[in-house]
Amino acid sequence: MSSIVAPVAPDQAPLLARPYYANGAPGPIAGTMAHVPELLDVAMPFIGAALGPGAVSARLKEIAVLRASALLECDYCVRSHTVVALDEGLVHAEVRALRDSGPAEDAFTVDRERALVAWVDELATGRGAVDPVVEARMAEHFAAAEIVELTLVTTTTMMLNRYCTALGLPVSATVAERLSAEGLA
Amino acid sequence: MSADTDPGALGRLGSRLWFYSNYHCNLQCSYCLTESAPGVARRQLTADQIRDAARDGRELGFDSFGITGGEPFLHDELIEIVADLAAQAPTLILSNATVFTPARLRRMEAWAGLPVEIQISLDHPEPDVNDEMRGPGNFRKVVEAIPRLIDLGIGVRIATTLEDPENADPDEMDRLCALHRSLGVPDSHHVVRPIIHRGRAVGNTLGRDVVFDDFEPELTLTADGAFATPFGPTVRGGRLDTDLLVTRATAPLSVPVAALMRAAGEAPAGDDARTGIR
Structure with missing residues (x-):
C-alpha cells in the first residue's frame, strides 16, 4: 500500500x-x-x-498495544510492536495469540494478564459501556491508576492504529527483517 | 502579567509582524525567494485574516507591520488593508514599484497622514543591468514611481539585492546612491542585502546559504502557515520550503507567537546573527 x-x-x-x-x-x-x-x-x-516507560510494566503495555493493533487491523502497528513485544519477553505463542483476531486469553496463564486482554478486547471492539463482567475482572486485578494508564495505552494505540492505517505508513526494513527471522512476518 | 498585555512579551522576537499578502507577481526575478510570477497560485491571505492578525498582534506587543509577497499591490484589497493596518501601527510594504497606475495612485491618496512606507527593489544604476535580474522596463518604472509616491507623502525606501554586497563595485554603488538621492530617497532609507540561496536563486546558482540562526526571528504569516522570518516561506521547484515553518495555524496569533518564542529561545541572540539579514 x-x-x-x-x-x-x-x-x-x-x-x-x-x-x-x-x-x-x-x-x-x-x-x-x-x-x-x-x-x-x-x-x-x-x-x-x-x-513509554510508566508505572505499569512494559510487558503489560505491549500486550495492550499489540492486541488493540491486531483488532483494529493496523499492519504498521502490529508488525512494529511484534518486535517490541518480543523484546519485552513475550513468547511466540503469546504474540501469535494477540495477533490473531480470535480469543487470546488462553495463551496467558497469569490472571491479571488475562483480565487485561479481555479489557483491551472490549475497548477495541465494543461500543458503548464496557461489559460489567470484564470491568469487574479488571478492577479485581488492577489499581485505579493502573486502569487509567492501561486504558490510555490502549486508546492511544487505537488512535495511532487508524492514523498509521489511513496514511499507509510503511514499516522499516529492520522491522521486516526481524519479523522474517522470527517467522512472524 | 499575561502575554496579552505585556508589551515586552515578545522577548527576542522582532516587533514587526509580517504578512505574505499573496504569492503572484507581474515580474519573474532571477533570485525571487518565492518563485513568484504572473501564473503562480495566488495563495492570498484574506483581508479579514490580515486585519484579525494585526489586531491580535497589537495586543501581543507587535509595534509595526510588514507586507510582502509576491507583489502585494496585486492583492485587490491591499490599499484598504494597509489603511487599516497603518491606522494601528507603522506599516512597510515591499514592492517592485511597477504597478503604480494613475488609478492606483489616486486610491493610495487615502493613506494621507498614515505611517506607510514602501520598500522598492532597485539593484543597479544602469537600466540594462538592473533589468537583467528583474525584467525589461523595470528600471524605468521604478524611477518614475518613486517621485510620485513621495509626492503622495508616502515614505520610500530602496532595497538593493546583490550577489556579493561586501565586494560591490564602489563606483556602481556611488552612482546608485546618487540616483536614489536624486529621486528623494536619503541614504538612511537605502539597504543593501545579499541574495539568499533559496527559491529561484537555487536554480540560478545565486546567493548565499542561510540557516535559522542567521535571521532575527520575525513572525511571518502566509496562507500556508506561520514562518520564523520573511525569508522563510520560500518556494523551490513549485514546492513550499518548510524548514523555517513555525506552525500551520496562524490564528489565534498567540499560537505561532508562543511556538516561535520557543524555537527562538534555543537559537543565538538576534544581535549575534551571522549575516545580519533584515
Missing part, C-alpha cells in the same frame, strides 16, 4: 520538529506529523509518555 503523505525530509524539518530529526529521519509517525509541527510538538511527547 502506498502512503498518501510522505514524511517531511530532514532538510525540510520545521523548527519545532527538529529535535525529532537530530539523528536523521525519524520514524514515519513523527515524520508525517512534522507537516503540522504544532501538533507533532504535543502529540509525540504524549504518545511517548503513554506508550
Whole structure:
C-alpha cells in the first residue's frame, strides 16, 4: 500500500520538529506529523509518555498495544510492536495469540494478564459501556491508576492504529527483517 | 502579567509582524525567494485574516507591520488593508514599484497622514543591468514611481539585492546612491542585502546559504502557515520550503507567537546573527 503523505525530509524539518530529526529521519509517525509541527510538538511527547516507560510494566503495555493493533487491523502497528513485544519477553505463542483476531486469553496463564486482554478486547471492539463482567475482572486485578494508564495505552494505540492505517505508513526494513527471522512476518 | 498585555512579551522576537499578502507577481526575478510570477497560485491571505492578525498582534506587543509577497499591490484589497493596518501601527510594504497606475495612485491618496512606507527593489544604476535580474522596463518604472509616491507623502525606501554586497563595485554603488538621492530617497532609507540561496536563486546558482540562526526571528504569516522570518516561506521547484515553518495555524496569533518564542529561545541572540539579514 502506498502512503498518501510522505514524511517531511530532514532538510525540510520545521523548527519545532527538529529535535525529532537530530539523528536523521525519524520514524514515519513523527515524520508525517512534522507537516503540522504544532501538533507533532504535543502529540509525540504524549504518545511517548503513554506508550513509554510508566508505572505499569512494559510487558503489560505491549500486550495492550499489540492486541488493540491486531483488532483494529493496523499492519504498521502490529508488525512494529511484534518486535517490541518480543523484546519485552513475550513468547511466540503469546504474540501469535494477540495477533490473531480470535480469543487470546488462553495463551496467558497469569490472571491479571488475562483480565487485561479481555479489557483491551472490549475497548477495541465494543461500543458503548464496557461489559460489567470484564470491568469487574479488571478492577479485581488492577489499581485505579493502573486502569487509567492501561486504558490510555490502549486508546492511544487505537488512535495511532487508524492514523498509521489511513496514511499507509510503511514499516522499516529492520522491522521486516526481524519479523522474517522470527517467522512472524 | 499575561502575554496579552505585556508589551515586552515578545522577548527576542522582532516587533514587526509580517504578512505574505499573496504569492503572484507581474515580474519573474532571477533570485525571487518565492518563485513568484504572473501564473503562480495566488495563495492570498484574506483581508479579514490580515486585519484579525494585526489586531491580535497589537495586543501581543507587535509595534509595526510588514507586507510582502509576491507583489502585494496585486492583492485587490491591499490599499484598504494597509489603511487599516497603518491606522494601528507603522506599516512597510515591499514592492517592485511597477504597478503604480494613475488609478492606483489616486486610491493610495487615502493613506494621507498614515505611517506607510514602501520598500522598492532597485539593484543597479544602469537600466540594462538592473533589468537583467528583474525584467525589461523595470528600471524605468521604478524611477518614475518613486517621485510620485513621495509626492503622495508616502515614505520610500530602496532595497538593493546583490550577489556579493561586501565586494560591490564602489563606483556602481556611488552612482546608485546618487540616483536614489536624486529621486528623494536619503541614504538612511537605502539597504543593501545579499541574495539568499533559496527559491529561484537555487536554480540560478545565486546567493548565499542561510540557516535559522542567521535571521532575527520575525513572525511571518502566509496562507500556508506561520514562518520564523520573511525569508522563510520560500518556494523551490513549485514546492513550499518548510524548514523555517513555525506552525500551520496562524490564528489565534498567540499560537505561532508562543511556538516561535520557543524555537527562538534555543537559537543565538538576534544581535549575534551571522549575516545580519533584515
